[in-house]
Amino acid sequence: MVTIDAERFRDSFETYSAIGATEQGGLHRLALTDADRKARDRFVADLREIGLDVRIDAIGNVFARRDGTNADAAPVLIGSHLDTQPRGGRFDGQLGVLAALETLRTLEEEDIETERPIEIVDWTNEEGSRFQHAMLGSAVFVGELGLETALAMTDADGTRLGDALERIGYDGEHPVRSHDHHAYLELHVEQGPKLAEHGASVGVVDGVFGIRWLEATIHGETDHAGPTPMHARHDAVATAADAVSEINALPNRLSTDAVTTVGRIRAEPDSINVVPDRAEFTIDVRSADDDVVQTAAERVAAELAAACERHRTTYELDTVWETSVTEFAPELREAVGDAAATLDVAHERVVSGAGHDAKYLSRIMPAGMVFVPSVGGTTHNEAEFTEWDDCVAGANVYANAALSLAGDV
Ligand SMILES: [Zn+2]
Numbered sequence: 001m002v003t004i005d006a007e008r009f010r011d012s013f014e015t016y017s018a019i020g021a022t023e024q025g026g027l028h029r030l031a032l033t034d035a036d037r038k039a040r041d042r043f044v045a046d047l048r049e050i051g052l053d054v055r056i057d058a059i060g061n062v063f064a065r066r067d068g069t070n071a072d073a074a075p076v077l078i079g080s081h082l083d084t085q086p087r088g089g090r091f092d093g094q095l096g097v098l099a100a101l102e103t104l105r106t107l108e109e110e111d112i113e114t115e116r117p118i119e120i121v122d123w124t125n126e127e128g129s130r131f132q133h134a135m136l137g138s139a140v141f142v143g144e145l146g147l148e149t150a151l152a153m154t155d156a157d158g159t160r161l162g163d164a165l166e167r168i169g170y171d172g173e174h175p176v177r178s179h180d181h182h183a184y185l186e187l188h189v190e191q192g193p194k195l196a197e198h199g200a201s202v203g204v205v206d207g208v209f210g211i212r213w214l215e216a217t218i219h220g221e222t223d224h225a226g227p228t229p230m231h232a233r234h235d236a237v238a239t240a241a242d243a244v245s246e247i248n249a250l251p252n253r254l255s256t257d258a259v260t261t262v263g264r265i266r267a268e269p270d271s272i273n274v275v276p277d278r279a280e281f282t283i284d285v286r287s288a289d290d291d292v293v294q295t296a297a298e299r300v301a302a303e304l305a306a307a308c309e310r311h312r313t314t315y316e317l318d319t320v321w322e323t324s325v326t327e328f329a330p331e332l333r334e335a336v337g338d339a340a341a342t343l344d345v346a347h348e349r350v351v352s353g354a355g356h357d358a359k360y361l362s363r364i365m366p367a368g369m370v371f372v373p374s375v376g377g378t379t380h381n382e383a384e385f386t387e388w389d390d391c392v393a394g395a396n397v398y399a400n401a402a403l404s405l406a407g408d409v
Pocket of ligand 1: 093
């Protein structure tokens with residue numbers, strides 16, 4: 001077993017938290033901006049300081065390798081992301097990168113040899129905020145997204161991602177994926193309230209929710225807001241309002257974990273004194289069970305049909321994106337659970353409601369995650385907070401799980 005240096009871990013957390021710091025105690029460090037470059041530069045300098053060779057790939061993912069005793073063995077990959085949401089928190093992503101860095105520092109300091117090499121990574125543009133593809137660096141790494149397509153993406157100002165990478169000096173020369181890895185392990189904040197509510201310091205992550213995105217369009221008829229009596233209307237917004245409240249009530253009737261969100265809504269002709277003839281809204285459906293996601297989507301259609309009948313309107317419903325439930329590898333769940341048990345850290349199994357780089361990585365290698373609690377579930381918010389004792393407990397579980405995967409010699 002190894003024990004991380006909690007004080008050093010805290011120091012590096014404070015150092016990185018100063019890069020892109022906001023007045024309200026959060027972080028504003030959008031991908032490939034000057035703040036992201038400063039955080040990356042600090043990361044590269046820290047890796048070189050412990051004697052590691054750093055390599056940057058063509059999409060700007062930063063890697064470094066600590067050799068194992070068996071040069072032919074596939075490395076264990078550890079890490080997360082340093083970019084943040086606009087006025088985001090200090091823990092999302094950054095804590096995982098720093099737990100991985102602290103793991104390598106601890107192994108170096110204690111002269112611990114592993115059979116397999118261990119590689120650390122900072123993934124590019126995980127948040128998908130500046131360039132709108134979440135988990136972009138890992139998506140290119142696993143082949144979900146083509147390199148050229150990714151480099152050609154533009155931000156809201158029309159800046160190409162490839163140009164942004166070049167500007168900050170992170171248009172690396174290494175191929176995006178040059179060799180196989182044994183496994184990927186990522187520490188992250190839960191971003192939900194369960195662990196904190198249950199008093200657990202660590203979550204052993206079983207997998208990631210299945211997600212389906214739907215788009216509903218309601219068709220009605222325009223009329224005058226004055227002379228047209230209520231019973232004679234075909235009001236698209238009244239239909240939508242009716243349907244949305246039923247859609248938000250669906251999860252309770254389906255399962256304990258299902259969630260539905262209507263996050264965007266638009267009406268036409270968008271005029272104060274016209275009965276609207278068109279309403280469009282999105283529905284995000286998630287659950288740890290793909291069958292529940294399917295049932296929820298069917299129930300959404302049924303609620304729409306019923307609301308249209310009440311308001312004498314019609315609807316269309318399209319699936320615009322979906323991803324099935326991700327199950328993390330049993331051997332990684334076991335490594336994390338064993339480390340938590342050995343260290344006597346209060347832990348429980350959880351399923352992630354949010355996507356993470358580990359979700360993409362699990363397509364090409366065994367992947368797993370360690371969660372630490374998010375107080376109140378607050379995230380993508382400057383007030384995001386994790387008790388420091390839980391950060392340390394999580395980092396210790398993480399370091400020991402990584403060590404067991406790499407093979408303590
Ligand atoms: Zn994150």
